[in-house]
Every structure is written in structure tokens, then in C-alpha cells.
Amino acid sequence: MTNKKLKVGIVGGTGYTGVELLRLLSIHPGVELTAITSRGDAGLPVADMFPSLRGYVNLKFTDPAQSNLTECDVVFFATPHGVAMSQAQELLDTNVKVIDLAADFRLQDTAVFEKWYKMPHSCPNVLKKAVYGIPELYREQIKSAQVIGNPGCYPTTVLLGLAPLLEQGLIDFTAPIIADSKSGVSGAGRKAEVATLFAESSDNMKAYGVSGHRHHPEIHAQLMQLAGENVQFIFVPHLIPMIRGMLSTIYVKLSAKAKTLDLQSMFEQRYQHERFVDVLPAGVLPETRSVRGSNQIRIALHKQDEAGYLTLIVVQDNLVKGAAGQAVQNMNIMFDLAENTGLEVVPLLP
Amino acid sequence: MTNKKLKVGIVGGTGYTGVELLRLLSIHPGVELTAITSRGDAGLPVADMFPSLRGYVNLKFTDPAQSNLTECDVVFFATPHGVAMSQAQELLDTNVKVIDLAADFRLQDTAVFEKWYKMPHSCPNVLKKAVYGIPELYREQIKSAQVIGNPGCYPTTVLLGLAPLLEQGLIDFTAPIIADSKSGVSGAGRKAEVATLFAESSDNMKAYGVSGHRHHPEIHAQLMQLAGENVQFIFVPHLIPMIRGMLSTIYVKLSAKAKTLDLQSMFEQRYQHERFVDVLPAGVLPETRSVRGSNQIRIALHKQDEAGYLTLIVVQDNLVKGAAGQAVQNMNIMFDLAENTGLEVVPLLP
Amino acid sequence: MTNKKLKVGIVGGTGYTGVELLRLLSIHPGVELTAITSRGDAGLPVADMFPSLRGYVNLKFTDPAQSNLTECDVVFFATPHGVAMSQAQELLDTNVKVIDLAADFRLQDTAVFEKWYKMPHSCPNVLKKAVYGIPELYREQIKSAQVIGNPGCYPTTVLLGLAPLLEQGLIDFTAPIIADSKSGVSGAGRKAEVATLFAESSDNMKAYGVSGHRHHPEIHAQLMQLAGENVQFIFVPHLIPMIRGMLSTIYVKLSAKAKTLDLQSMFEQRYQHERFVDVLPAGVLPETRSVRGSNQIRIALHKQDEAGYLTLIVVQDNLVKGAAGQAVQNMNIMFDLAENTGLEVVPLLP
């Protein structure tokens, strides 16, 4: 760790991942916020848009064209899909590291990217160097990465839930892996839409994206990477009337060997040195509020003996471990800071 | 009451007052829904937009230009301010009655209308004939009205709360009347806006419009009408994280005479024959959910003896008695139907 | 249908299924509410506890011992498990029909009952005659039943979702049936508990009962009954921060034959004459609010072609089709009333 503070820029600070980065970075002891850009709101004090930041962030939004992002050490993109890939090369050329919270650098297969995001990938060279930013899976690569594709919110829950099984080859792939995931409404972003109005989504729930959600190919690619073989994967996301919070219930068929193992202990060992992954004691089930505002992810497992299945239940705050918190965790690793720097926020309960 | 069903048209059926009219009218025994217009969604089955109406409403939205509204007996305008006044004269000319749920026919003073709604009033002749649609105050005029200005949601609570005092001259007007009102988020309408997103307005509340809300002049004009003299009026609305429901807490200084009266009995007598106004027993306070989905309004009163004030607490469902339900009540009166026809919906609790 | 109104009693009217029965029955044209019992609140006017019923229910709670239930035509038990079985025989002896909304008459295997409900079954003779009250599956038996075991809330969604497949033998039972179900908090009942406080369960969600929920054996028994063979069944319920509403996402492996069929059409045909079962058009997904306050159940299906699975999404209001509404539907059938009498309540949206 150096004494000099990192100069940090945020492109697109007006959405939920943007304000969440600001919440975390404004009190991060190793960081100096240098620039926060917004095309539409340039000139506006950040704290006028987000009064929660009054007294913590004194910057104004600046126009992207006039922001000296190239003077930063690292730039976060909290922008719509497609923005980071148009600007990454220029930043890398001036030795600025890039962490993209959108999808530009998550999918190594550009054909898959183009199918799901309906745009050409303009930057395959940078993509090749990008590391998928789940520290608990790819920490070594993150250390030396110049570009991070920060994962989608759903994938982090599913992948950290399944990793111990995949790494040990304990899943019987003759049955599909099923992830039934539930997300708070902030996952839909801070954009004016009828469907996510309070009067539409409160006291109400629904499944969505059943015929195809963008996180399906992202998770699927990672599952096959970790499994080393073909995997069937069914993914059904649901919208839940809570602001933050995500819970994935995952159903997998266990291999013959897995049925004989103490999976609880195996999970506990796998994650024993991970500050942000908490394997709950046997029989304890997690609530989403137990991680509200924090970078924790909590995992519970339950063997369905008769059916030979394992049920995994994984919770996280979709805006923290599912987005901005994990991005900061990645930054800490990339710059050799203690991984939990600025991330020791006790969950807000109640 | 005639045996022939009323032909009813709704202009602008895609907002919350529109869908609420549909909920009530689709099972109203004296009504045949004839046309529901929407400029943007013409051709779409109504039940595709509002699946709650599957099996109850089989109509499609029609383009306003192609809707034979002149063949209706009555047309409701569930449109933005300014639409009804541009179409009312044509309908009246063909003997169609008009009930406007927007503000076009609420304020008799066009200068006040133009100041608050930022548009010229295009139809002052019709306005002169319009009746302000609170049946409990203006039933006789409603019976013979051709045009109803259906009240705003807030005014109904404040006016029905204060009417018994105003009618008897029991308020000391040396102090202002203060109405501290609270509304569910559906009051903001079904339009795409960041401020009323679930993630913005859930687990949160605020005052708004403190420096001037459009319902202030509407209430103020009615207060002075009922009082027969000048009245000071302070109005502060608040946005509350609930879908429906409105509660107004009203503070008035009692006249010397009022302090000696049994106001509880007086209120009970004033409203004893009103099906939709419920004066709660002394000491009982109302909850908004006790009227959820229904046309009831409930009133509680409490004397603040030491200060010589009366506190009134009034609840209604802002979309029913505060909008669509009251509009249907007005229609029933205008067409000589029993006033509660189609409105005997038991509140949904829990 | 006779002209004479049915005399109806409700035992245990102070919980959510009780007040929901009151909401529906108070405006049911074929019913006269005769007695509502409550041990703890005898003497209290019902509308004092539930102000939503002011003007609709004028009865007081009566002590069970002093309620002339034997003079009723039918008695609903909205009581804790174990009450109905202690009183049913006496009622049947006086020719009163019984509809139990608790679990006493749902499980034909008393050993299973005793395992899950931790009490002996005191009334196996009556149990033998009891019919499981899902009209869409057992209408003929319900017509002549003396005793109805009204289903649990979760089972109705899972069973009506799967019935068309089970009846046609279209499921491959080498894989377990998985039901990932989500319920609003009213499903936990109206009892003082920390876990279901607003401050505990709002902005929060969790899975519960993973190691064994009482509705598992109930659903399991019915699945096997409908399948005619052994079935593996995994059931994970979740608590969602909404008052009412239930959504079950069901994952089944299709048989070889099923993969070749137009399941959408098959479902539509199966339920085409069922007033309360709505198969949504292909590609449309249901929201829980689309049935809020109503007896509707809505079903969507989506083939997961690659995996050879079918995903079913089923919504209902847990207090209506999941409890009180279905009970009234059963009553209508038992007494030869039109099945939808008193149940044509348009869902409350927003």
C-alpha cells in the first residue's frame, strides 16, 4: 500500500451504481475522487442530485469531454452498455486502469455479446485482456489486470454459490442447473420507466426475462469455464418489491461422490479466508437485509436427500457485492490495497 | 332509474384514474362501456395493458378521433389537464354529459386556473355551467349538471372534514386553517418519472409543493365559498410510500361557540344519511387501509382543549373517493341511479 | 339455486382468512351471516376490529359455546389446525356442512398429518369423507361433500399449474419436480410475531422451511394421486415483502411425448371453461397484483427447449384463491349456487 491516494474517476455518476460508488469511495481512505462525469448534468453539484452525499462529496458533475480522466489512476464506468468499450483504449494508452460495471468486458465471445446486447463490440483487443471481476474466483488475474469486466449482479450469486461444487466436480450434469433468482427493484436502474414505478412494483412481484435474460449467457459461460464441460442452465429472474437485495435459490443434481461428502464443511473451507463470503452454519437461512449496504455475500446449503439434489441459497446486496462494492474490491486488489479497505460497512438492520 | 344501460365513454384510459374507472364501471349494473380512448395505444386490448381486467373488459383502446363519443350518454375525461375543455362543448352540443377528472372545470376563476396550470382556459362558457363534484356538498346542483369538475384528491378530504364547521360558522378565522396532507404514490399518476420509482420512493417520505401546490387554490376557493368570508389556508402535502391512500390532518382554531358544543354529535348528524362519509366514534382514529379500494371517507375529530383547536383526521382512497369513485357517484346522481350503484366494494384489508 | 339465503357461520373470525371470508360473504347475495365466533373477543363488534367492514358487517363476535352453529347450513373454520376436527362431527350430525380452512381435512394419511402437525388426528372417520377442495380438480366430489378440506395456499398454485401435465402423463419423473414458491407476508397469519413485523420483513426477503414445510406433504400426496405413481418433489417457499400475493415458479422435466406437443394450447383447452383459471397468452408473464383481491389464478408456461424442461409460473392471491375465495367457491358448488356467486371482484390494480 502506498501513501499517495489513488486518483479515481467515475464516468456516469447519476445512476444507482454511480451513487453507490460515491457512497463507498467518498470515505475510502486510499482514494481521492477526481472526476465524476455526466453528459446531461454537467455543472450540477453531485450532492444536489444525491443529498445523502452532502458533506461527503463536494464535486460537480463534469462533461465527459472536459474531464481529465487520463490523469486518473483508475476509472470506473457506471454507464450504459457500450460506453466503456468506446473509451477504454484511450485510457489504457495513458496507463489508466479501467473497471467497467456494464457488460462490455464480461463476455469473451463477441458473437454472444452482440446477440444479447444488440450492438457490435467495438473493442475486441481490450476485451481479450479483460479479467472477469470476481475476486474469489480470479484474484490472481485481477492483481495484474488493466481492465476489469465487473460481473452482473445475478452472476455473482450463482457463481459463488456453485464454485465449490464446480471446482471439485461434484455436480451431475445430466440434469440442468436451475437458478431461481430474486432481485430488488434498484437492479433495474435509475431510469424513468412505468414498470418500476412505486405504484406498479410495490406490493407486487413477477418473473421476467424467462425467455432470455442477458445474465443467462454470462453465467452460462462462466459455469462452463469452471466446469470444463457443457452445462445445461435454466435461469428465471424475479422482481421483488424491495429496494436492494438479491437472493438466488439454486437447484443442482449432486454427483454420486457428492452425496457422500460433508458439503457444509467443504463450503466452509473453500471460503474460510474470504472476508466477503460467509457460509452460514448448517440449518441457518439468510435474509437479504443481513447484507444491506455491505459487500458481504452469504450462502446456505441444504441437501435434498431423497431427490439427490442440493439447494443453495445465496444473498447479496445487488448494488454492493453485485456491483459497486465488488468493483471497489477489484480496485483494491489491482492497486495492492488491503482487499477490504473502505468496505467494512456494517449491514443496515433493520 | 331506467332499464336501459347508460352508454359510457372514457377518454384517456391508460392512467390510474382511467383503470380505476374501468374497475368500477366494468361491474356497474347500470352501465355499458362503449369506448375507451388512447392516442398512443389505439388498437391494444385494454386487458393487455391491465391484466387485472382480463375477463371484465373486452374492449380495445380506440383512437380519440375514431371514437363515437357523441353516441354516449356520459363521457369521463381521465386525461391531463386541458383536454376536457377542448372537447366538452362538442359533447354537450350532442347532449352528452361530461365528467372531468382533471382540473379544467374545478376553478371558476380562470385567472387562477391560468396561473396554476400554465395554460389559457379555452372554454369559460362551459366552465360557468360546471358543478364542483362533491355530492355531499353540492348534490342538488349535480342532479341537473351537464358538466362536472370532479375534485382533486386532496380537496375532498379537507372539504368534507371542514364542511360541518364551515356551514355552522364554528371556526375562528384569526388563525389560518392548516392542512397537513399525506398521499400514496399513485396520486402522482402512471407516468415514467425518476422521482416516483420504487427505488426512490419506497422506504422514504418527503413534503413537496410547500411553496405552492395546485390543490391549494382549489381548496382555498371552496373554503371561502363555504365560509362566506376570507380564510387563511396553509397546505403542506407529503408523499408516503403506499400505493393508495390519503390522510389529511387538519388543524383549526375553534370559535368561542364551538368550544361549548358537542362537535362529535354535530358531525355524526351532519353525515348520518351519507353512505360514503363515516364519522368514527369518539376516540377511534382511521387508517388509510380501512378504505382501500372503496368510496368511503372516514373522519375523526379531537378537541385540543388547552389550545382551543380542533384536529380533524380524514382518510380516503385517493383513486376512489379522491377520483374515480366520486366520479361514478356523480354519474349515478346525474342519471338518477341509486347513488351507491356499483360502489358497494368492501375495502380490501389486509 | 334456492331463494332462501344460506345461513353461514364462521368459527374464528379474527385472523386474515376470517376477515377475508367476511369481506366476500358480507356482499354475497346468497348468504346470510349468522354467527362469527371468537373465544378472545366475544362481545366485540366485528367492525371494531376490522373497520373496513363498517357498514357491511353489523354482527358481534360471539363465544363459540354460545353460538348456535348447529342452526347454520354451513360453517367455515378459519381457526388454527386442530379445531375443526374437534367440532366437525357434531355439526355433521345436525346436517351442517363444514369447510375447514386449516389442515385438519387435507391429508388422508393421518400418520403424515400427525408427523407434520404434531397432534393426533381426533376425527379419522370424518376425514375419510372429506373432499380436498380444489374445484377445478374435484368438482364432482365437492358437489356432494359434507366436509371440505380447503387446500393450503401454496398447494393450489402448484397443483393447478401441474394438473394438465399430470393428467396427460407428460412429465418425466426421473427428475424431481421443483416448486420455488414466493408468498406475501399475510400468509403467515395475523398473529403477534417478531419475524413478520414490518421492520423485519419489509425491504427484505428470505427462503424458509427449506428442510420441511407443512405444505410439502400436502402437495406431494396430491401430486402422486394425480400422477398415479411415485414422484420426487422439492419445495422451497420464500417470504416476500408484499401483503398479499403468491407466485410459484415450477420446473419439470418433460416426457419425450410432451416435447412434441403444443402445451400452450393444451393448457388453454384444459381450463377453457374454468372461470377462475386464466392461462395467459404465450409470452405473457403474470404479476401477483393482477389478481389482488380476486379469486383468479393465472398461469404462464415456457418451454426450456435445450434442457427439455417446462417452466410454469402461477400467481394467485393467497388469501382468496389460496384460502377464503376458494372456500366460498366450494360452498357455492356444495349448495348448487352459480360457482362465481359473490366472487366477481375485479382485482385491485394499482
Add this chain to the structure above:
Amino acid sequence: MTNKKLKVGIVGGTGYTGVELLRLLSIHPGVELTAITSRGDAGLPVADMFPSLRGYVNLKFTDPAQSNLTECDVVFFATPHGVAMSQAQELLDTNVKVIDLAADFRLQDTAVFEKWYKMPHSCPNVLKKAVYGIPELYREQIKSAQVIGNPGCYPTTVLLGLAPLLEQGLIDFTAPIIADSKSGVSGAGRKAEVATLFAESSDNMKAYGVSGHRHHPEIHAQLMQLAGENVQFIFVPHLIPMIRGMLSTIYVKLSAKAKTLDLQSMFEQRYQHERFVDVLPAGVLPETRSVRGSNQIRIALHKQDEAGYLTLIVVQDNLVKGAAGQAVQNMNIMFDLAENTGLEVVPLLP
């Protein structure tokens, strides 16, 4: 500030103010948590009850009788009313400072205490020494206090809103001061009750305590203390469906002098050095979420020129500045720590 960490005990750690103290103190750099007592849950790891604290609090609840509270430097009472006054003397005798979050040391007039809390005050000698714990009003006395009566949640909003006016004599007391206050449900505490169940208090609101709330005499006494004369005070609290958050709308009649002043500037100057009091710019209104989880209080003011009134709108997190956060602020002052130590938590938005 000393290098040695303060030894801190918490009596009654199982309620919301208890867990909130734990959230704040567990990462307070100047504090060592020494004992957390609970009569009912002795032996249970604190993090088993509150999983949000896993990794932050490793203590178990201990029985009060076996907790060496006398070895602490300071003990917080997060207990029901009446507990602190029974234990305070013993702690003071061993030089332990006491901060009571209940009402035992808030009201100097024991007759008033006994009237409102229905119990005799057992400890008037300690009460005499107690300081009312609002630092922005009584900082000097807090510095040397042995016992703090930490204010109720409502009083902090009303008193900090009105203090600048009261201190300068700018209120016309011929009219009553009216405080219309709104609180999130956590204010009712973490106890099993029907009224605060999710299914009862969600999508719903109500006024309560209109005929007399315990915070009325507390606020009233302080108002008269600050005013130096008799004051009429009307207080109506409301229950709002949000977990945390409190908003008070206050209506006061301005003195002739006040009408001529720039009150906005006056408020800004009064609080310019107060870290936790934020006077919003003219025209900006506060939302409760802008302080969620933080010790900030935000104030807006609006002159009602015509009526000669001032409307104040004040927000805080009822569990932080309204309870545990203010208690920690008091502790910091008592032990000469920087006043914001451990309290620089950025509000959680969204």
C-alpha cells in the same frame, strides 16, 4: 482523546436501539464492546440474533446479573422505561457513566414522568443530575455529565427545528406551536405486536396518540425551557410504512420581528458548526432517505407570508440521530473524543 479504548456495556441489546448501538459501536475506533446483556437470551451469540453483525460482534448476550458492568467506562441502557433508574445509582457509585435511551432521565418533573409512564420514579436524586442529551442544545452540560437522558426520537426533530427561533424569541405564542410528525415503524420497537405486522402497517398509514403521546410532555417541557415562557403545543404523530425515517412538519406563528428577518441565513448561521445539523438551501426539501443510517438531521424552512407563519420540515433517521447515534455522539462528548468519531456513515441511498 486517550489511546485507551473505552469499555462499553449495553444493557438490553435485543431491541432496535440495541442493535443500532452495536452497528455503530462495533466499528467505533475508540470503543471496546465489553458486555451486552439480555435477560431472555443470555448465552446466545449476538450475531445469531442479528446476522448483520456476523464478523463484527463476537460477543454473546450475558445475563444482567453476571455482567461486570461496573468495570465499564460507560453503560448504555437500551431497555424499557424503568430499568435504567433502578440500576443507575450503583453504576455511578463505581464511576461508570450512564446513557439511558429510555425515558427515565428525560423529564425533570417526576410527577409528569409518573403520569405518562405509569410508574413511580425510583431515582429522583440521579434524575436531578441528568442532562438532556441533545448536544446542539446542551453540549457544555453533556461534557461533564454523569448521566444522560437521551431524547425521544420525535423531540430531537421538533427541538432542533425550533431552537433557532426560540433562542431569538421569534415566535408569537398567541398561537399554538403545531408539530405534525411522521415516523417509520421501527420507532415502535422490536416487539411482537399485531399492529406493527407487515400485513397491518404496509401500504397503510394512520395518526396515533392524538389524545396524548408520551413525547408531548417531553417536547413541551423543553419548548418552555427554551422559550422561557408558557407555550401551547399541539403534537400529532403518524405511523408511516417505512422501516426508518422521521419527518416533522412544524407550523409556528412568527413574531412581528421575525417577519422582517432573513430566517434562512439565521438558521444557517446557528448550525454552521454543527456536523450533524444540515440546513438545506432555500427551496430544497428533505427526504427521509437522505439520512438513512446516518446521524444527520436536515432542516428546511418556508415562510407562509400571507398567514405570517413559518413551516419547518425536519428529517432524521429515528434510530440514529433519534436514538443510538445521538447516544454515541453524547458518549463522544462525555469522553472528550471528536464528536463525530464512529459516526461518519454515509446515508444509504437508494
